[in-house]
Amino acid sequence: MIWGLVAAFALLAVGLYGLLALRNLIKLTIALQLMMKGGLIAVVLAGDAVGQRGLGESLGVTLIIADTVAAVIGLALAVLVRRRLGSLDIEVVSKLRG
Amino acid sequence: MNAALPVGLLTLPLLSSPLAYFVGRFSGRRHGLAQFVALVVLLVAWAMFVAMAGQLAAGETPQFEYGMIAFRLDGLAMYMAALALGLSTLAVFFARQMFQARAGSEKYYAALLALTGAMIGLAGARDLFNLWVWFETMIAASYLLVVIFHDEALNLEAGFKYVVQSAMGSGLVVFGIALILLDTGTLNLDLIAQAAPHSAMAAIGSALCFIGFGVKVAIVPMHTWLPDVYTQSPSVSSAVLAGAVSKAGLVGLLRVTAALSAAIPWADLFMLFGAASILAGNLLAFRQRDVKRLLAYSSMGHLGYVMLGIGFGLHAGQTAGVYGGLFHALNHSVMKGLAFFSIGAALYLLSRPVGREHGLRLDDLAGMARRCPLLALALTLALFSLAGIPPLAGFMSKWQIFAAGLAANSPWVTALVVFAALNSVLSLGYYLPVVNALYREGASEGQTRLPLPRLMAIPLVVLSFLIVLLGLWPDAVRWLVAPASVLGG
Numbered sequence: 001m002i003w004g005l006v007a008a009f010a011l012l013a014v015g016l017y018g019l020l021a022l023r024n025l026i027k028l029t030i031a032l033q034l035m036m037k038g039g040l041i042a043v044v045l046a047g048d049a050v051g052q053r054g055l056g057e058s059l060g061v062t063l064i065i066a067d068t069v070a071a072v073i074g075l076a077l078a079v080l081v082r083r084r085l086g087s088l089d090i091e092v093v094s095k096l097r098g
Numbered sequence: 099m100n101a102a103l104p105v106g107l108l109t110l111p112l113l114s115s116p117l118a119y120f121v122g123r124f125s126g127r128r129h130g131l132a133q134f135v136a137l138v139v140l141l142v143a144w145a146m147f148v149a150m151a152g153q154l155a156a157g158e159t160p161q162f163e164y165g166m167i168a169f170r171l172d173g174l175a176m177y178m179a180a181l182a183l184g185l186s187t188l189a190v191f192f193a194r195q196m197f198q199a200r201a202g203s204e205k206y207y208a209a210l211l212a213l214t215g216a217m218i219g220l221a222g223a224r225d226l227f228n229l230w231v232w233f234e235t236m237i238a239a240s241y242l243l244v245v246i247f248h249d250e251a252l253n254l255e256a257g258f259k260y261v262v263q264s265a266m267g268s269g270l271v272v273f274g275i276a277l278i279l280l281d282t283g284t285l286n287l288d289l290i291a292q293a294a295p296h297s298a299m300a301a302i303g304s305a306l307c308f309i310g311f312g313v314k315v316a317i318v319p320m321h322t323w324l325p326d327v328y329t330q331s332p333s334v335s336s337a338v339l340a341g342a343v344s345k346a347g348l349v350g351l352l353r354v355t356a357a358l359s360a361a362i363p364w365a366d367l368f369m370l371f372g373a374a375s376i377l378a379g380n381l382l383a384f385r386q387r388d389v390k391r392l393l394a395y396s397s398m399g400h401l402g403y404v405m406l407g408i409g410f411g412l413h414a415g416q417t418a419g420v421y422g423g424l425f426h427a428l429n430h431s432v433m434k435g436l437a438f439f440s441i442g443a444a445l446y447l448l449s450r451p452v453g454r455e456h457g458l459r460l461d462d463l464a465g466m467a468r469r470c471p472l473l474a475l476a477l478t479l480a481l482f483s484l485a486g487i488p489p490l491a492g493f494m495s496k497w498q499i500f501a502a503g504l505a506a507n508s509p510w511v512t513a514l515v516v517f518a519a520l521n522s523v524l525s526l527g528y529y530l531p532v533v534n535a536l537y538r539e540g541a542s543e544g545q546t547r548l549p550l551p552r553l554m555a556i557p558l559v560v561l562s563f564l565i566v567l568l569g570l571w572p573d574a575v576r577w578l579v580a581p582a583s584v585l586g587g
Contacts, residue, residue, distance in 0.1 A: 012273060019266060025258060032265050039272035046276040050283040055166075059227055063272060066234040070265035073241050077248075077258045084251050093255050096326040 004045040011038030025078040036067035101162030112215035114139045122204025132204040168224035173581025178221030185341040188557035195551040209242035226285040243335040247453030256330035263323040267313030274306030290357040300361040314347025318374040328394035333442030341431035356585040368409030375402030407499035420583040422498035429491040436561035440477035460535040474536045476558040481529040491568035
């Protein structure tokens, strides 16, 4: 149980670090997925630990749907960026400042 | 209790969202039918809202329960429903001319309806599970509003930032919910409030929820998506995002605040981050040359006033501060909605290509008063009200926030009131040049002789009227805001 939570927070930390450090749009989407999977482990574990396994697992299934939506839209935007600018590098894409 | 009305208000916009899409897709009549369907749906929803407002005033709370799912339209939920319905109805009026019947604009109405339904659901949810599901649905629907036109690479950049940061916020909320579940063994907001947890785990869970919902409210360190998204999305979307979606994030946050009131010092958090947002929003707005970006940063500052007001209320344990904060949030929806609709109309009159939203400079607005007096007057009213000039709506709500703060009789809170009032004066420094540009002589390049379409004029007139009305008679919305400011009620 406690190790499960540690694993969940480790995934959260890896995901957050990835969001800050990576420059490729697809890798950013992967980092986001890692973070959400940490959340998935956390809710399922929490539901199990308080004796409400059904609640935790149904929240987990909903979470899978939600992060798939985010991934689909993120990847779709990455495809459009690549077509328009010929690059997936965030430094090339990033023009909005200030 | 009759459950048909709350179920109807929740499901009607959601279920008719695909209908609007298919009607627009296959009618082939330049999407007029999709707009019509959306308008009819929203008007029916308004009728249900009015009926339930009557029930609420008579002392009964419209609600329904099905197994674990509980949905209750209390004061705060009705407040949010009014904001969501109001902004989307006006956006439906505005959208068609703005998109000039471009292929694909029928998706806009579908997304707008889904977004409205999701915001109403979020406001009425009685447990953290449903709260999060609706929050996520709302975010998913708002993606399409932001990147509906992606001809410009800048729109894609803003869209990607929005997707990544929104999803991150929602992920943090999930973590928070997991910790709260682990600590209290339930997700029902009423049961959590009874348990009044104050363990370290509940504190971390609350803090994660604060950050996660804070991304949508754009509280200061979580604001980086806001200027890009408000600038790059169509002005109609910016109006809905600033007017309704940011308030939905706030409502989610207030639900967690009310349930876990003992977990962390909420009042201090609200006041601290509110003051930081005011300062950052104002200072960053000064540097902007793009009018939409300026409005985006000012939006951040105004959400700061709202947070500050709620913080005053939580600090003193009174509803006066919360009332001031929520009243200012309502006024902000009206003012910022009007400002963004006016900018959208200005872009239309300058005949910018559809989807090219950024780069509206002060000089482009020159001579707009002669060209279209209604638009210039509407934008001027919005900006004066945002700056807090009496007797307009923005002044009245800021006044109530400051009065609530001064009533607390605490030196720190008084200092914050002075700080916020000084910032309010400071904000004149960036609003006034815009008004000056509007009334300057000489026309800018690209101004056409097109008249302002009537459908575009409707939202401008309605919101201008509301700004003056709420300024002269602030109690006109007391029936809506007062029940909402009883947190946890």
